[in-house]
Amino acid sequence: xxxxxxxxxxxxTEMDILEAKQFDKKVREHFMPAIISxxxxxxxxxxxxxxxxxxxxxxxxxFTIELCRHSKLKIFALEKEKAIYExxxxxxxxxxxxxxxxxxxxxxxxMPFENEFADFIISRGSYHFWKDKVQVxxxxxxxxxxxxxxxxxxxxxxxxxxxxxxxxKSLRDRSLGSDAKAYSSPDKLREVINKAGISKxxxxxxYDRGGLWAEIKK
Numbered sequence: 001x002x003x004x005x006x007x008x009x010x011x012x013t014e015m016d017i018l019e020a021k022q023f024d025k026k027v028r029e030h031f032m033p034a035i036i037s038x039x040x041x042x043x044x045x046x047x048x049x050x051x052x053x054x055x056x057x058x059x060x061x062x063f064t065i066e067l068c069r070h071s072k073l074k075i076f077a078l079e080k081e082k083a084i085y086e087x088x089x090x091x092x093x094x095x096x097x098x099x100x101x102x103x104x105x106x107x108x109x110x111m112p113f114e115n116e117f118a119d120f121i122i123s124r125g126s127y128h129f130w131k132d133k134v135q136v137x138x139x140x141x142x143x144x145x146x147x148x149x150x151x152x153x154x155x156x157x158x159x160x161x162x163x164x165x166x167x168x169k170s171l172r173d174r175s176l177g178s179d180a181k182a183y184s185s186p187d188k189l190r191e192v193i194n195k196a197g198i199s200k201x202x203x204x205x206x207y208d209r210g211g212l213w214a215e216i217k218k
Contacts, residue, residue: 016083024060024087030171032062033164037157038124039066041210046149049073051119054143056108056136056152057126061088065095073120075101078111108136113143121150121216128154128182137196137216144218154183155211165209183212 027035042049050072055064058077068075077092079085082105089103106112108123109132121140130136140150156168173180182188186207193203193214203216 017086020060020081020083020087023084024062024091027060027062031168033160034156034168035063035066037159038063038155039070039157040159041157042067042122042151043070046120049120052076052117053120053122054078054111054113054118056111056121056123056140057129058088058103059125060084061091061101061103063122063124064088064101065091065097067122068097068101073100076104076113076118077101078104078106078108080105080107108139111139111143115142116145116148117143119145119148121148121152123150123152125154127152128176128179133192134195137193137198141196141198141216141218144216146218148218150216150218151213152216153189153211153213155213158208158210186212189214 048071051074053067053071053073053075055067055075055077058064058079061077064075064077067073077088079088085103085105092098092101092103104112108126108130121144123140127133137152140152144150156165160168176182184207186205189212190205193205193216194200198216202218203214205212205214207213
């Protein structure tokens with residue numbers, strides 16, 4: 001990456017970027033096995049994906065980059081926190097993937113995409129942040145193409161070891177506090193999706209060691 005790209009943009013303070021980079025470092029140091037596991041699970045379940053993808057709540061882009069490297073997707077990485085978005089942009093450019101991953105500054109409650117835009121939508125670990133979960137699911141369904149798939153939830157995937165699972169679950173639960181309950185409530189997740197007007201025949205919820213996930217088809 002050039003010095004120009006490493007420079008803090010005028011819209012941000014040094015502290016903004018420093019805190020976002022610290023968050024990025026924490027994800028890489030503590031949760032990389034989960035990211036690798038989930039991408040492997042997605043490839044095993046859906047094949048090598050092609051077309052347009054939206055990553056809702058992409059954070060600093062660590063998961064997005066891993067998914068991009070194991071697929072043929074063009075990914076729009078949506079993030080609402082400005083400093084986090086900026087670090088995601090830096091990571092994408094540093095990874096040489098700016099031609100396939102487009103960082104988008106925007107809110108999941110009102111996504112800046114047209115109807116039936118994406119073949120695949122993924123949101124891993126952002127569900128607990130959504131103030132109006134029903135509205136976000138409405139947006140996901142609106143943006144999803146007919147024949148497309150959305151995968152929403154949180155967890156570490158089926159391929160982490162027992163040791164990795166215990167360590168990461170302990171870290172996640174301490175970090176999220178009461179918000180961690182969002183990823184252990186399958187009935188509540190079903191209720192939210194139903195309220196979004198998505199037919200029961202168009203989604204299924206799974207809850208096991210790999211996490212809590214909703215798969216939505218259109």
